[in-house]
Amino acid sequence: MEVLAEDLHFNIVTPLTPTHYSTNDNHRPDILDIALMKGVALKLSCIETLQCLNADHRPVLMSRTVVKNSSRIVPANSDRKEQPRDVSELIRAKNAALCRAVKYPTCENRCHTRALQRKMEARMEEVRTEN
Numbered sequence: 001m002e003v004l005a006e007d008l009h010f011n012i013v014t015p016l017t018p019t020h021y022s023t024n025d026n027h028r029p030d031i032l033d034i035a036l037m038k039g040v041a042l043k044l045s046c047i048e049t050l051q052c053l054n055a056d057h058r059p060v061l062m063s064r065t066v067v068k069n070s071s072r073i074v075p076a077n078s079d080r081k082e083q084p085r086d087v088s089e090l091i092r093a094k095n096a097a098l099c100r101a102v103k104y105p106t107c108e109n110r111c112h113t114r115a116l117q118r119k120m121e122a123r124m125e126e127v128r129t130e131n
Contacts, residue, residue, distance in 0.1 A: 006099065010036045017049045019058045033060045040064075087127060090120045 005012050013036075018029030035047075048061045094116040101109040 005036055008038070010038045011040075013037055013047060015047045015049045015060050019049050019060055021056055021058070023056060032057065035062065081131065083127060087120075087123055090116070090123055094120045 002012065012034055014031050014034050018031055020032045021029045046063050048063075050059045050061055094113070097109070097113040097116050101113040
């Protein structure tokens with residue numbers, strides 16, 4: 001599920017405390033409830049396990065705040081030029097390599113990531129000088 005969520009650019013959100021307490025003393029409490037979210041900014045405090053029930057499964061409350069009167073004005077269209085397709089692909093490849101290097105910190109992964117970073121920086125510099 002982690003790989004799928006990463007491929008689709010979703011965030012996996014879980015409460016900080018267990019949501020399931022087994023009746024078997026040999027089993028540890030565990031988190032059964034998760035949420036997949038995309039493009040949502042959350043504070044960790046907005047996800048809370050409710051301790052009010054005596055069942056083996058505790059419900060989870062997820063609260064959000066909607067800002068209706070924001071002072072931020074978002075322009076309808078931007079005057080920025082879209083970056084070339086090869087630059088977008090380089091950035092995507094560099095980000096994937098960076099995630100891989102963080103998850104599996106081998107020398108090969110770090111070297112590959114650094115090479116992609118240098119290649120991307122050089123290509124970005126070319127794009128800037130063209131404009």
